[in-house]
Amino acid sequence: MLHVLVHMGNHNGSMTSETIATMLDANPVVIRRTMSGLRDSGYVRSEKGHGGGWTLVRPLDELTLLDIYRAVGEPSVFAIGPAYDMPGCVIEQAVNATLKGVFEDAERLLLERFASVTLADIAKGFPAEFQR
Secondary structure: OHHHHHHHHOOOOOEOHHHHHHHHOOOHHHHHHHHHHHHHOOOEEEEOOOOOEEEEOOOHHHOEHHHHHHHOOOOOOOOOOOOOOOOOOHHHHHHHHHHHHHHHHHHHHHHHHHOOOEHHHHHOOOOHHHOO
């Protein structure tokens, strides 16, 4: 979604859910669902009808990674985590207890860092010809 938002920040006009879905190789329904969280947070707006679509409401330099993370429902930021295959196993319980604290610390640090990175920071890394 960050990819799309940066494109939107460098695009004149709106982008349809179908266009965004093509960019992400996703279903337009999934895009509308995700974009609705961004709309509810005040980061994008939608226009219905011919010529409608999604547009950014705020400039990229006012949108942080933390803003977007929260707007899309705070998905898990880690691919690995506690296991619950054998809840009676004391080793699994010990691993889970340790991982819980480690992941809580790591997530806090990551979210702090997210708050300091704007989408404009990401867009600065693109060559000028890709910003059109």
